[in-house]
Amino acid sequence: MRKFGLIGYPLGHSFSKKYFTEKFEKEQILDCRFDMYEIEQADQLPEILKSNPELEGLSVTIPHKQAVIPLLDELDPACEAIGAVNCIQIKEGRLKGYNTDYIGFKESLEEWLEEKPSGALILGTGGASKAVKKALEDLEIRFQFVSRSASSNSISYEDLKKQPGLLEQSPLIINCTPLGTFPKTDAMPDIPVDKLCSKNLVYDLVYNPSITKLMQACLDRGGKAKNGLEMLERQAEAAWKIWNSK
Numbered sequence: 001m002r003k004f005g006l007i008g009y010p011l012g013h014s015f016s017k018k019y020f021t022e023k024f025e026k027e028q029i030l031d032c033r034f035d036m037y038e039i040e041q042a043d044q045l046p047e048i049l050k051s052n053p054e055l056e057g058l059s060v061t062i063p064h065k066q067a068v069i070p071l072l073d074e075l076d077p078a079c080e081a082i083g084a085v086n087c088i089q090i091k092e093g094r095l096k097g098y099n100t101d102y103i104g105f106k107e108s109l110e111e112w113l114e115e116k117p118s119g120a121l122i123l124g125t126g127g128a129s130k131a132v133k134k135a136l137e138d139l140e141i142r143f144q145f146v147s148r149s150a151s152s153n154s155i156s157y158e159d160l161k162k163q164p165g166l167l168e169q170s171p172l173i174i175n176c177t178p179l180g181t182f183p184k185t186d187a188m189p190d191i192p193v194d195k196l197c198s199k200n201l202v203y204d205l206v207y208n209p210s211i212t213k214l215m216q217a218c219l220d221r222g223g224k225a226k227n228g229l230e231m232l233e234r235q236a237e238a239a240w241k242i243w244n245s246k
Contacts, residue, residue: 001031001032001033001054002031002032002033002054002056003032003033003034003035003052003054003055003056004020004032004033004034004035004055004056004057004058004059004243005034005035005036005037005048005052005055005057005058005059006034006035006036006037006058006059006060006061007037007038007039007042007045007048007058007059007060007061007064007068008038008039008060008061008062008063008064009038009039009040009062009063009064010038011036011038011061014036015207015208015232015236016034016036016059016061016236017034017035017036019232019233019236020032020034020236020240021033021034023236023240035052037052037058039064041067042064042067042068042071043067043071045068045071046071049090055090056089056090056091056243057087057088057089057090057239057242057243058087058088058090059086059087059088059236059239060085060086060087060088061086062126062127062128062178063126063127064127065084065085065086065126065127065128065130066083066084066085066126066127066130068085068088068097069083069084069085069097071095072085072088072095072096072097073094073095073096074094074095074096074097075096075097076096076097076098076099078098078099078102079097079098079099081134082099082102082130082131082133082134083130084099084101084127084128084130084131085097085098085099085127086098086099086100086101086127086128086131086235086239087099087100087235087238087239087242089242089243089245098239098242099130099131100234100235100236100238100239100242101127101128101131101132101231101235102131102134102135103234103235103238104230104231104232104233104234104235104236104238105131105132105135105205105231105235106135106138106139107234108226108230108231108234109135109139109203110139112203112226113172113201116139116140116141117141117170117171117172117201118142118169118170118171119141119142119143119144119169119170119171119172120136120141120142120143120144120170120171120172120173120174121143121144121145121146121160121166121167121170121172121173121174121191122136122143122144122145122146122174122176123146123147123173123174123175123176123177123189123191124146124147124175124176124177124189125145125147125151125153125154125176126176126177128176128205129145129176132174132176132205133145141172142170143170144166144170146159146160146189146191157189157190157191160191160192161190161191161192164192164195167191167192167195167196167197167200168195168197168199171199171200171201172200172201172203173191173200173201173202173203173214173218174202174203174204174205175189175202175203175204175205175206175212175214176205177189178206179206179214180204180206180209180212180213180214181206181208181212182208182209185209185212185213186213187213188212188213188214188217189214191214193214193217193218193221196217196218196221196223197221197222197223198221198222198223199223200218200221200223200224201218201223201224201225201226202214202215202217202218202223202224202225202226203225203226203228204225204226204227204228205227205228205231206227206228207227207228207229207232210227210229211225211227212227215227
């Protein structure tokens with residue numbers, strides 16, 4: 001039996017397990033299974049590997065996308081440039097890290113955009129935001145990070161409220177935080193939603209619910225919105241190709 005899985009904390013309602021279980025059934029892949037391994041700390045990974053020697057690949061979700069890097073034997077060059085891992089290939093006892101979030105996000109964003117926006121705001125600075133940053137750089141879209149506290153490379157949500165014109169200058173808003181995810185669907189990043197307009201585009205990496213509070217706020221003001229389901233599906237298929245590569 002070939003085994004694959006997901007590490008993260010908490011896992012709760014996992015997209016990956018449902019997606020791959022349905023994929024195996026639909027495509028009649030009979031010798032594979034996908035399990036969830038909920039670990040609070042990334043350094044618990046060796047225990048998972050020791051207990052499951054059949055593992056050939058792992059998906060990585062929050063909060064381990066950066067913390068898992070020192071535990072790997074090798075990084076794919078593109079993944080190294082991003083600085084976050086969401087896919088691990090396990091072959092002959094060696095662990096190699098990849099980032100398929102980048103692939104999923106970049107492909108789906110390109111197809112969704114009708115024209116290149118003048119700028120983007122990336123909400124959050126965690127592992128997923130690093131893949132988004134690299135994709136925007138490669139698409140030559142100017143961006144600004146927004147986080148709870150200002151830093152050398154980000155402004156705070158309070159700063160954003162003091163400069164509402166940024167929502168017009170950077171009409172594309174990408175939510176890389178888990179805010180709004182089921183069951184806490186009333187949560188959303190603290191942006192000045194009253195300043196949103198028909199020119200704004202919200203790409204929310206959250207996929208459950210299908211329309212988040214942030215997305216609805218943009219839609220209510222005539223803008224466009226997209227959730228993260230397509231990105232997740234594309235990154236999962238990219239991971240499957242990696243796990244099955246020679």
